[in-house]
Amino acid sequence: MNKLWSDTYTSWTLRIMRPDDANIAGNVHGGTILKMIEEAGAIISTRHCNSKSVERCFAALARVERTDFVSPMSIGEVAHVSAEITYTSKHSVEVQVNVMSENILTGEKRLTNRATLWYVAISLKNVEKILEVPPIHYEKQEQEEEGKKRYEAQKLERLETKHRADDVILPIVNPEPHTVGFSQSSLIHLVGPSECTPQGFVHGGVTMKLMDEVAGIVSARHCKTNIVTASVDAINFHQKIQKGSVLTVSGRLTFTSNKSMEVEVFVDVEPFVDDTQGKYRAVSAFFTFVSLSKEGKALPVPQVVLKSAEEKKRFEEGKGRYLQSKARRQTEMHSFTQK
Amino acid sequence: MNKLWSDTYTSWTLRIMRPDDANIAGNVHGGTILKMIEEAGAIISTRHCNSKSVERCFAALARVERTDFVSPMSIGEVAHVSAEITYTSKHSVEVQVNVMSENILTGEKRLTNRATLWYVAISLKNVEKILEVPPIHYEKQEQEEEGKKRYEAQKLERLETKHRADDVILPIVNPEPHTVGFSQSSLIHLVGPSECTPQGFVHGGVTMKLMDEVAGIVSARHCKTNIVTASVDAINFHQKIQKGSVLTVSGRLTFTSNKSMEVEVFVDVEPFVDDTQGKYRAVSAFFTFVSLSKEGKALPVPQVVLKSAEEKKRFEEGKGRYLQSKARRQTEMHSFTQK
Amino acid sequence: MNKLWSDTYTSWTLRIMRPDDANIAGNVHGGTILKMIEEAGAIISTRHCNSKSVERCFAALARVERTDFVSPMSIGEVAHVSAEITYTSKHSVEVQVNVMSENILTGEKRLTNRATLWYVAISLKNVEKILEVPPIHYEKQEQEEEGKKRYEAQKLERLETKHRADDVILPIVNPEPHTVGFSQSSLIHLVGPSECTPQGFVHGGVTMKLMDEVAGIVSARHCKTNIVTASVDAINFHQKIQKGSVLTVSGRLTFTSNKSMEVEVFVDVEPFVDDTQGKYRAVSAFFTFVSLSKEGKALPVPQVVLKSAEEKKRFEEGKGRYLQSKARRQTEMHSFTQK
Missing domain, CATH: 3.10.129.10 (Hotdog Thioesterase)
Known part of the structure; x- marks a missing residue:
């Protein structure tokens, strides 16, 4: 945690889970957690992309890697969202976000979610223009190499994604249960x-x-x-x-x-x-x-x-x-x- | 100020209109106004229904009369919502609500909306039970007579309402514009x-x-x-x-x-x-x-x-x-x- | 009702407390109450500052005096927020806000909070420009004198406030309980x-x-x-x-x-x-x-x-x-x- 605080590439936030964040059984919606994750990612990558650039920009979400919800969170718990920039390519930023849930009454903490997001830097003056991203410094060279592998893998997968825009969900009249x-x-x-x-x-x-x-x-x-x-x-x-x-x-x-x-x-x-x-x-x-x-x-x-x-x-x-x-x-x- | 507290039959509120209350042209959604109207109506009728009853209850909305939106409201204006109990039958309360919009910069005020709502008193212990409503006192007898006419008219209309629950909206594939x-x-x-x-x-x-x-x-x-x-x-x-x-x-x-x-x-x-x-x-x-x-x-x-x-x-x-x-x-x- | 409209110096609002306004024990957050207080203060002082000025302006919060939360408020209660302009100096407005909570089922009302806020008038055309505030009329001369004392006292205190902007909260690794x-x-x-x-x-x-x-x-x-x-x-x-x-x-x-x-x-x-x-x-x-x-x-x-x-x-x-x-x-x- 000490490292996180002093380091420019990390960010840290917390928020109490409220009734509207959860279903009636008291479990926080996955969507609420995804929204917090993305907000943390957007803040840290916008901050980084503006840290050295001469042209002001904001970070737009390009991709979220597959993510598992390890354990459900409940109303009244405090969500800890920490974000870290783990890789930069010429035009994109990789952010890793961890979500922990803390029961502030018992002090118990659990990992809820770990997510990887990719952002690109968009110019504020011309939203069609993608700007270059300042490189980060890696403590070890292997960190950069592994990041590059993840970057290449997601690039490939992105290209493969076929957007079946013609595939619409047609309604069915009087459908049977479980269809x-x-x-x-x-x-x-x-x-x-x-x-x-x-x-x-x-x-x-x-x-x-x-x-x-x-x-x-x-x-x-x-x-x-x-x-x-x-x-x-x-x-x-x-x-x-x-x-x-x-x-x-x-x-x-x-x-x-x-x-x-x-x-x-x-x-x-x-x-x-x-x-x-x-x-x-x-x-x-x-x-x-x-x-x-x-x-x-x-x-x-x-x-x-x-x-x-x-x-x-x-x-x-x-x-x-x-x-x-x-x-x-x-x-x-x-x-x-x-x- | 004291006067308002002692007056059981009226209530008063105000609220700044924000970007989320409006469309992107800056006009406040009719739905935002209807929601404020109903909140004012629910407060005043719940308060009235509990004022003399021995059994605790809440007021549930039964009907809103036809209402016109006289002039659009904009972001930054202050909505003034005033509610008044205008009639009570044995089991229902009629509330009249006025919405004025005030431009606090120019001081200009306009009528935005005037609505009539009917509430019934529901027992807190048994939500299937409808309780009696304490009668209000009328300054003039003709107020009571006119209220009774409105009550009878809406009762008739309510009964006439055919709820076409079997009338569902079926989707159409590739519809033409303006159909x-x-x-x-x-x-x-x-x-x-x-x-x-x-x-x-x-x-x-x-x-x-x-x-x-x-x-x-x-x-x-x-x-x-x-x-x-x-x-x-x-x-x-x-x-x-x-x-x-x-x-x-x-x-x-x-x-x-x-x-x-x-x-x-x-x-x-x-x-x-x-x-x-x-x-x-x-x-x-x-x-x-x-x-x-x-x-x-x-x-x-x-x-x-x-x-x-x-x-x-x-x-x-x-x-x-x-x-x-x-x-x-x-x-x-x-x-x-x-x- | 007419009376309030004609009274420039007071304002009145009410709102039902909902689950998201409160903690899991059902007590309304102090922050929810402070937010309502400030909204009431901003409306009344913006309205006042524009009442005679030729240049349009909005009221920006400059200071909130120390305030006590007299009794907790609960979900389902109705908050009554009343605001009154109690003093004006050349460039600032003092607003006093009272919050009462009403249980609309029992009719019980309690004082929750009493706050004093100071606003300044900011020009809409040039947000760096502070405008003059129209003076209010006092019923008794001692009201003006007492207001002036409060104004001088807060001015002095404001100047004394040292903003320790260099005092940052550094994280501690594995801290002991109660530190x-x-x-x-x-x-x-x-x-x-x-x-x-x-x-x-x-x-x-x-x-x-x-x-x-x-x-x-x-x-x-x-x-x-x-x-x-x-x-x-x-x-x-x-x-x-x-x-x-x-x-x-x-x-x-x-x-x-x-x-x-x-x-x-x-x-x-x-x-x-x-x-x-x-x-x-x-x-x-x-x-x-x-x-x-x-x-x-x-x-x-x-x-x-x-x-x-x-x-x-x-x-x-x-x-x-x-x-x-x-x-x-x-x-x-x-x-x-x-x-």
């Missing part, structure tokens, strides 16, 4: 001024919070129990969203394992102010939810009933992601116990 | 604790704000300009909505005149907590919007393109409401100039 | 548009609410019980804070009596938008908290463990403030019982 059509959900949201940066663009964290909200409603409709966010797959932000836009956020179930549900979420944007641009897909991502008993234990989840070839294909893809992340978690555990 | 299908919109909203009374029921004002938001998005999608709420038809609240419910708020264009659009809005409730009850329609109402130029003048509105017999029927009904309210406004103006 | 390092806390906050005046400066009330939040976390960490704000020492606002700034709000324990904790809070500002100015300290103040049992009785507080000469010095200064305010309360009580 995809039964739980699919959609909300519209008019972006308000306090959800935007001073430059008039929606904070990445606001978008993630809405996505988590829709994914949560899909999950709750499917299993009709208390649900919490377990993990979020990598999210790429391909376009900035302007103040005054109307967002349509839609979600549908893609995969169920014994104890988890995967929901695909789309964000489509109608820019009312700038009518030179039509409706476009800004973001899409996969959220995984689990169902919790009153004692906080994971409950079995009803299996999704598949109706079309498309749904079956998406289920198989979801199964692939599920098995991959399960394998990765086991490797991490293994390497951890080896140390 | 009903093109602008129809729907949002889902998870009710949070701060939107509820301490007894765990959604404030009527919260529901009206969501309804205004959906109706505004429908209008903006139809005419693609800056729009403001011009009036809201009578709204009946048939059922209380519990904390933790998911609301689906849907809106569709029913009628366009030269310079106004009428939007029908439904609120459907899924009670996640109490699973003994299925999805139900809680509220429905008609909102009228106008389109404003940058100078604040009403602009012509594109005519709605009707596609089905149902849409044509709803258009004719909307036209009826439009002509009726136009005639009523002229009568009011006439009686006003006669005085 | 200063154990409970010290810090948050960062990006100022959003809804927290600002239409002129783009942070409302004084927003800053005070953040300060109260940090002080509350420090106190809860120290004593690990339900805590409430008991009083706030005079706060001087030396510089306006602009929209888009990042605030770092830090707090540390300075003094403990048997049943109270004093926390010193700093607000440091990084102005991201305006690059002509570096990081600066905008505000600092002392908050006093007490620990409450479930029955609402004050509990003993663990004594702070002092580790350095600096901490001991600050403890002695805190003790001085504690004894002084204790003496003042006794004098007030005495003069009250003499009447």
Whole structure:
């Protein structure tokens, strides 16, 4: 902690969790946590990008790596969000954010979440211009090399992301319980001024919070129990969203394992102010939810009933992601116990 | 100052309008104003219903009469909301609320809105029990007689309200511009604790704000300009909505005149907590919007393109409401100039 | 009702307290109350300063006098905030604000808080220019004389305030329980548009609410019980804070009596938008908290463990403030019982 305080590349904040941050069972929404993470990331990277540049800029969220919610947080607990710049390329900043939850009455602290975010520096004078990022100094050379590997890997993955903007969620009349059509959900949201940066663009964290909200409603409709966010797959932000836009956020179930549900979420944007641009897909991502008993234990989840070839294909893809992340978690555990 | 405290039947409040209360053109949302009105009404009627009763109760919104938004309010202005109890029947309270907007820089004050709300007293011990309301004292007997007429009229209208709970808004694929299908919109909203009374029921004002938001998005999608709420038809609240419910708020264009659009809005409730009850329609109402130029003048509105017999029927009904309210406004103006 | 409209020097508002306004024990945060007080003060003084001036202006908070929280407020209660202009000097306005809490179920009303705020009039055209304030009329000459005394006293105190901007809160690794390092806390906050005046400066009330939040976390960490704000020492606002700034709000324990904790809070500002100015300290103040049992009785507080000469010095200064305010309360009580 001492290092963090004295170091320019780190930042530290805390906030009490309030009733509106949580569901009625008292579990803080994953979206609330994602929003705090992104705010911390935006502050530290904006500060860094302005530290040496001659041209003023702000940091815009480009990507969030896959992240797991390790343990649920409750109302009245204090969230500690610490952010650290861990790598810079010519035009982007990598920020690692840790969230701890502290019960200030018992003093107990737990790790809630660990996330990696990528930002780019946008000129304040010309929001179409991407500026160069001042390099950071690494204590050890291997830190730079590992960062470079992460940078290259995410760049590749970003390129691979196909944005299926034509893939819309069509409504189904009188759907059967546990089908995809039964739980699919959609909300519209008019972006308000306090959800935007001073430059008039929606904070990445606001978008993630809405996505988590829709994914949560899909999950709750499917299993009709208390649900919490377990993990979020990598999210790429391909376009900035302007103040005054109307967002349509839609979600549908893609995969169920014994104890988890995967929901695909789309964000489509109608820019009312700038009518030179039509409706476009800004973001899409996969959220995984689990169902919790009153004692906080994971409950079995009803299996999704598949109706079309498309749904079956998406289920198989979801199964692939599920098995991959399960394998990765086991490797991490293994390497951890080896140390 | 002492006087206000001793006067049981009136109440007074003020609040600065902020960016989040308004659209990007700076006009305060009609929904923000409806929410303030309802809060003032709930405070004064809860206070009155508890003033003499032996059994503790809270006041639940049962109905809002048709109300016009006389002039738009802007960011930075101060809203003055004054509420007065004007009639009591055995089980209900009539509250009249005036909203004035004050420009504190120039000192200019204008009437923004005048609304009439009906509340019923619900027992705190048993929320299914409606309690008796203490009678108020009238300065003149004709006040009581006129109040009784209003009470009887709204009772009749309430009974007449057909809740078309089976009338759902079905989506249309690739709709043409200016059709009903093109602008129809729907949002889902998870009710949070701060939107509820301490007894765990959604404030009527919260529901009206969501309804205004959906109706505004429908209008903006139809005419693609800056729009403001011009009036809201009578709204009946048939059922209380519990904390933790998911609301689906849907809106569709029913009628366009030269310079106004009428939007029908439904609120459907899924009670996640109490699973003994299925999805139900809680509220429905008609909102009228106008389109404003940058100078604040009403602009012509594109005519709605009707596609089905149902849409044509709803258009004719909307036209009826439009002509009726136009005639009523002229009568009011006439009686006003006669005085 | 008419009377209030004609009375230029008073203002009146009310608001229901909601779950997000309170801690998990249901006690409304001192910061919520300070924010309401400041909003009422800003409205009445902006209105007054524009009442006769030819140049449009807004009222900026310059100072809040020491204020005590007489009794805690709870969720569901209605806060009545009344504000009155009690003195004007050439360039400043003194506003006295009373907060009463009303239980609308029982009708019970209690005094919660009484505060005195000083505002200055800032030109809308040139925010560096301070304008003259129109004088108010006093019913009795002694009112003017007493006001002048208060004005001179606060002026002197303001000048005396040394802003120890170089005094930063350094982190301590693995601190022992009950030391200063154990409970010290810090948050960062990006100022959003809804927290600002239409002129783009942070409302004084927003800053005070953040300060109260940090002080509350420090106190809860120290004593690990339900805590409430008991009083706030005079706060001087030396510089306006602009929209888009990042605030770092830090707090540390300075003094403990048997049943109270004093926390010193700093607000440091990084102005991201305006690059002509570096990081600066905008505000600092002392908050006093007490620990409450479930029955609402004050509990003993663990004594702070002092580790350095600096901490001991600050403890002695805190003790001085504690004894002084204790003496003042006794004098007030005495003069009250003499009447």
